[in-house]
Amino acid sequence: MDYMQSVEAVKHQLEMKREAGLSIGFVPTMGAIHEGHLRLLDICLGGCDVAVTSIFVNPLQFNNPEDYKKYPSTLDRDRALLESRGCHILFHPTYQEVYPEEDNTQYDFGPLEQVMEGRHRPGHFNGVAVVVKRLFDIIQPHKAYFGEKDFQQLLVVQELVRMFDLKIDIVPCPIVREADGLAMSSRNLRLSGTERKTAGKINRILQRAVERSTSMELRKLKAHVLEEFQREKDIRIEYVEFASTKDLQILDKWPQGQEVIICIAAYVGQIRLIDNMRFFSTFAE
Ligand code: AMP
Numbered sequence: 331m332d333y334m335q336s337v338e339a340v341k342h343q344l345e346m347k348r349e350a351g352l353s354i355g356f357v358p359t360m361g362a363i364h365e366g367h368l369r370l371l372d373i374c375l376g377g378c379d380v381a382v383t384s385i386f387v388n389p390l391q392f393n394n395p396e397d398y399k400k401y402p403s404t405l406d407r408d409r410a411l412l413e414s415r416g417c418h419i420l421f422h423p424t425y426q427e428v429y430p431e432e433d434n435t436q437y438d439f440g441p442l443e444q445v446m447e448g449r450h451r452p453g454h455f456n457g458v459a460v461v462v463k464r465l466f467d468i469i470q471p472h473k474a475y476f477g478e479k480d481f482q483q484l485l486v487v488q489e490l491v492r493m494f495d496l497k498i499d500i501v502p503c504p505i506v507r508e509a510d511g512l513a514m515s516s517r518n519l520r521l522s523g524t525e526r527k528t529a530g531k532i533n534r535i536l537q538r539a540v541e542r543s544t545s546m547e548l549r550k551l552k553a554h555v556l557e558e559f560q561r562e563k564d565i566r567i568e569y570v571e572f573a574s575t576k577d578l579q580i581l582d583k584w585p586q587g588q589e590v591i592i593c594i595a596a597y598v599g600q601i602r603l604i605d606n607m608r609f610f611s612t613f614a615e
Pocket of ligand 1: 358359360366370477478504506514515516
């Protein structure tokens with residue numbers, strides 16, 4: 331695996347690969363690599379000749395400075411994991427390399443950024459869009475791989491690609507979970523032992539919600555799910571929403587024959603976690 335920090339070097343290397351007719355796959359991450367990231371890499375390796383993973387903790391997308399400061403960093407381990415999993419290039423730029431000058435672009439993702447993560451983390455998706463656009467310009471991948479764990483981010487990136495008419499295939503990848511159902515996340519490293527156990531309950535509440543969606547009106551189910559979270563005194567729920575997977579607009583009735591996603595954000599201790607599940611409701615209301 332090549333380890334590169336310079337934009338010029340990675341551009342040059344990838345230019346040669348493209349000229350040789352090889353396809354470039356890209357997995358952007360913020361490091362503290364876990365199995366969720368590695369599964370994206372597996373899918374990338376299955377779909378492209380050259381797999382590039384980036385590690386860059388982008389300050390622009392953190393609306394909470396404390397979260398940025400404490401974001402886990404495990405570079406030596408990350409390098410070993412990526413290499414053993416077959417990654418070809420690890421791009422690990424400095425802030426200066428990514429932003430040689432300030433990028434103040436203001437994107438407008440319309441209603442997509444006015445709900446859930448967009449509403450609760452002001453500026454977050456703008457920061458995501460700025461860095462993803464910059465990384466896309468550097469790597470110029472044929473395909474880029476994003477996890478459905480960050481479902482709203484996935485739709486924002488798809489919109490970004492449409493906005494600029496980029497010739498990049500955005501490949502959504504399924505959520506990878508721990509044995510107890512907790513969605514893998516770099517932030518899980520910051521949970522204490524008891525917090526980690528508590529966090530496992532999030533998935534069980536979501537699963538029960540999906541099961542109950544066949545026999546309950548949406549509004550009732552939402553109130554019920556909120557109650558379940560509120561009963562867990564070590565979980566502080568920020569939001570529970572049911573939305574259409576097409577555009578993430580909030581639903582208050584089950585749509586017939588259309589896919590629904592339940593999305594939540596919750597704090598366990600100081601750590602903010604998000605999760606979601608997709609399903610079809612068969613309940614007619
Ligand atoms: P992050 O390093 O958290 O910015 O994540 C980098 C990429 O990995 C994003 O596309 C995430 O959606 C994806 N990802 C993170 N955790 C998971 C997971 N548990 N399952 C699937 N994809 C994930």
